Amino acid sequence: MLARAVTHALVGLDARPIEVEAHIQRGIPGFAIVGLPDKACQEAKHRVRSGIASAELQWPGRRITVNLAPAGLRKEGSGYDLPIALAVLAASRQIPPELLAEHASVGELALDGRLRPVAGVLVAAEAARRAGLGRLLCPLESAPEAALAGVEAVALGHLAEAGAYLRGRYVPEPVEAPSLASSNGAGPDLAEVRGQERARRALEIAAAGRHNILLGGPPGTGKSMLARRLPGILPALTRGQALEVTRIHSVAGVLQPGRPLVDRPPFRAPHHTASAPAVVGGGPNPRPGEASLAHHGVLLLDELAEFPRPVLEALRQPLEDGTIAVARVGGQAVFPARFLLAGTMNLCPCGARGDPALECACPPQRLAAYQAKLSRALLDRFDLVLHMPRPRSRELDAPAGEGSVAVRERVETAAGRLREAAPGLGAEARTLLARAVDMLPLSARGRARVARVAGTIAALAAAEEVEAEHVAEALSYRVPPELAT
Amino acid sequence: MTWPSVGRGREGYPSLLAELHDPPSRLYLRGGSAELLRRPAVAIVGARSCSPYGAQVARELARDLATAGVVVVSGLARGIDGEAHRGALAAGGITVAVLGCGIDRDYPRSHTELARRIAEDGLIVSEYPPGVEPAPWRFPARNRIVAGLSLTTVVVEARERSGALITADFALELGRDVFAVPGEITSALSAGANDLLRQGAAPLLSPDDVVGAIGLQRAPPAAVASLSPAAETVRATLRDGARASDELARAVGLESAELAAALVELELAGLATSADGVYRCSH
Numbered sequence A: 001m002l003a004r005a006v007t008h009a010l011v012g013l014d015a016r017p018i019e020v021e022a023h024i025q026r027g028i029p030g031f032a033i034v035g036l037p038d039k040a041c042q043e044a045k046h047r048v049r050s051g052i053a054s055a056e057l058q059w060p061g062r063r064i065t066v067n068l069a070p071a072g073l074r075k076e077g078s079g080y081d082l083p084i085a086l087a088v089l090a091a092s093r094q095i096p097p098e099l100l101a102e103h104a105s106v107g108e109l110a111l112d113g114r115l116r117p118v119a120g121v122l123v124a125a126e127a128a129r130r131a132g133l134g135r136l137l138c139p140l141e142s143a144p145e146a147a148l149a150g151v152e153a154v155a156l157g158h159l160a161e162a163g164a165y166l167r168g169r170y171v172p173e174p175v176e177a178p179s180l181a182s183s184n185g186a187g188p189d190l191a192e193v194r195g196q197e198r199a200r201r202a203l204e205i206a207a208a209g210r211h212n213i214l215l216g217g218p219p220g221t222g223k224s225m226l227a228r229r230l231p232g233i234l235p236a237l238t239r240g241q242a243l244e245v246t247r248i249h250s251v252a253g254v255l256q257p258g259r260p261l262v263d264r265p266p267f268r269a270p271h272h273t274a275s276a277p278a279v280v281g282g283g284p285n286p287r288p289g290e291a292s293l294a295h296h297g298v299l300l301l302d303e304l305a306e307f308p309r310p311v312l313e314a315l316r317q318p319l320e321d322g323t324i325a326v327a328r329v330g331g332q333a334v335f336p337a338r339f340l341l342a343g344t345m346n347l348c349p350c351g352a353r354g355d356p357a358l359e360c361a362c363p364p365q366r367l368a369a370y371q372a373k374l375s376r377a378l379l380d381r382f383d384l385v386l387h388m389p390r391p392r393s394r395e396l397d398a399p400a401g402e403g404s405v406a407v408r409e410r411v412e413t414a415a416g417r418l419r420e421a422a423p424g425l426g427a428e429a430r431t432l433l434a435r436a437v438d439m440l441p442l443s444a445r446g447r448a449r450v451a452r453v454a455g456t457i458a459a460l461a462a463a464e465e466v467e468a469e470h471v472a473e474a475l476s477y478r479v480p481p482e483l484a485t
Numbered sequence B: 001m002t003w004p005s006v007g008r009g010r011e012g013y014p015s016l017l018a019e020l021h022d023p024p025s026r027l028y029l030r031g032g033s034a035e036l037l038r039r040p041a042v043a044i045v046g047a048r049s050c051s052p053y054g055a056q057v058a059r060e061l062a063r064d065l066a067t068a069g070v071v072v073v074s075g076l077a078r079g080i081d082g083e084a085h086r087g088a089l090a091a092g093g094i095t096v097a098v099l100g101c102g103i104d105r106d107y108p109r110s111h112t113e114l115a116r117r118i119a120e121d122g123l124i125v126s127e128y129p130p131g132v133e134p135a136p137w138r139f140p141a142r143n144r145i146v147a148g149l150s151l152t153t154v155v156v157e158a159r160e161r162s163g164a165l166i167t168a169d170f171a172l173e174l175g176r177d178v179f180a181v182p183g184e185i186t187s188a189l190s191a192g193a194n195d196l197l198r199q200g201a202a203p204l205l206s207p208d209d210v211v212g213a214i215g216l217q218r219a220p221p222a223a224v225a226s227l228s229p230a231a232e233t234v235r236a237t238l239r240d241g242a243r244a245s246d247e248l249a250r251a252v253g254l255e256s257a258e259l260a261a262a263l264v265e266l267e268l269a270g271l272a273t274s275a276d277g278v279y280r281c282s283h
Helices: A044-054 A081-091 A121-130 A140-147 A159-166 A197-209 A223-227 A239-252 A276-280 A309-314 A316-321 A364-372 A393-397 A404-420 A427-439 A444-460 A468-475 B034-038 B052-067 B080-090 B109-121 B138-149 B163-173 B188-198 B207-213 B229-238 B245-252 B256-268
Strands: A002-011 A014-025 A030-034 A063-069 A103-105 A135-139 A152-156 A213-216 A298-301 A323-328 A331-336 A340-345 A384-387 B005-007 B026-031 B041-045 B071-074 B095-098 B123-126 B152-155 B177-180 B272-275 B278-281
Touching (some): A014 A121, A030 A044, A044 A081, A044 A159, A081 A103, A081 A135, A081 A159, A140 A152, A152 A159, A197 B256, A213 A223, A223 A298, A223 A340, A276 A309, A309 A316, A404 A444, A427 A444, A444 A468, A468 B256, B026 B109, B041 B080, B041 B138, B041 B163, B052 B071, B052 B080, B052 B272, B052 B278, B071 B080, B071 B138, B080 B109, B152 B163, B152 B188, B163 B177, B177 B188, B177 B207, B229 B256, B245 B256, B256 B272
Parallel strands (some): A030 A063, A213 A384, A298 A340, B071 B095
Antiparallel strands (some): A014 A063, B005 B026, B026 B123, B272 B278
């Protein structure tokens, strides 16, 4: 007796259809899974057997072979538990096989038969819809995610419910696709930052023009505190962007329970001990890294100079074209990674530079090595660079600043203007820029960067064209000579 | 490759240098001709690990001296020495680097490019034949040549027992003027320079002090571009002391954006500089 269930294997951000065939024959009782399953998938045997028993269904005491086709593709993870169990049940005619063939399914089984959520349900649901399968059997927690793809999500809490549903004896609650809620309260608020007007202004410019920003200064001046407030002032995601981000987070298995749709710009801050594959993505079956998880959001590299050089260099491709290609023997996976890069760093290894109360004790060689860590090429990607010296104590009595919501409104207006038509350089702005190139060490790339930032400043000021004062302000955020050597 | 050199007592040997009690028997030259060594010269020396303040003073002093036609002599070390050479080069002036190793050795390595630029119009000299490696005990001996070539020696920043003080001692032995740039009394980086002042060195308060001491006329100041009212206010406030941007904004009552524009205006006019996020007034 033969039966078939349909599920999906994740390949990068795509899902390929997998047929789960179960065959029951006479012979010595046994259970084999073939078709290149990995360890977790191989262990499905035990979960499926216990799950079926716990659901008070019958385990066919015969020789069972399960094949995962196409047999050449590696199958990873525990999402095959539910389809394998259903195929076995259909092959033993405990559920109607023809009905099962019309459903896609995904989910992990607990030993007591409950269904557990797995990664990548959104992608699997999208693939099911493309293949013309209108319904997806999935764990209760993953159902809203599946509904996002426009398929009918059959939300199941237990394997017994799956059996009952397919026998027509149980109708689960319908699941609605989550809508783009405007959850404003997310993340820390800028109102908590006192003083630091210059840095706040730079953050606003960074958010409006999606400029990468580098904050330098001695420890404890609030660099990280400010950088963490950057996502809160970014414009809200469009539905398309939210789906893109959700897809990546779903595949990586980092979706927060109860929040199936990522509707705010994501914020990722990998520690500086993270490896290059962890940051840009990789692995035998490529998975998105932190840079992709920060797609349409903010990637914060706290203590930028402490990151190993290979990690920093690996970020150059996504910074350039917004994607990361991970090549593997089995093909290439391309992950989107269009993020706003925020970096923080001390000005020297001992951290005392820029602090009027302390004296830097770094030997010149060590200082030079520290600064050389940031290659020209990487430094060139930061449109805004600013130093945050330690504020004197009375600065901390400064009144609390504006809240994130007010700043975000200005940012959204300016971003809208930039989308329509970026303001062009006015005559005076041109003259000033030319003078700056003569007077300052400013490269061609640096000039282009200053012009871009000036455009954003003009958009924030609602100016028709870029004026000299906008260029002047943009110039104040250029790479300082201490770092440019 | 053979390098030009000039022996003691020969045509072209700088007469000022011959006043040392143990003048080098031969000077090896890289770059321009020995004639440059007979122009009026001032030594600018100081700490290798210097503060942003020291770096700025050294650079601007060298720039102004070079503009006035003075040759700037220093030791090509990191910190003050390097800034002095850079300042002179920025003004299109002549600068002389005295090495404590062979003139074909680039030491320190990070100043290879600086050395190349110095040798374009200026001069790199050493008493050691080409090929001699740098060694710590050669640097004090190098300092006597720095002092010997110069009419006046300026110590910008020096800790106690700094090599720059050795240069000052040689200058005093030769009966030449020594200037010291006053530093904060709380800063160990300036302890040596301040100590020189206590011993009677002339305080350097303006580049004019040095130019006057060697009997030259200061070049007329370049016409100051007219500044916006905001920039004038900021400049006036900066004269009271270096400040970070946010403090400055509160002191003059400008928005962060307006202040940034005013500061860039001052920077482009050469009236202010920034280092590590702190803005200072030039002159």
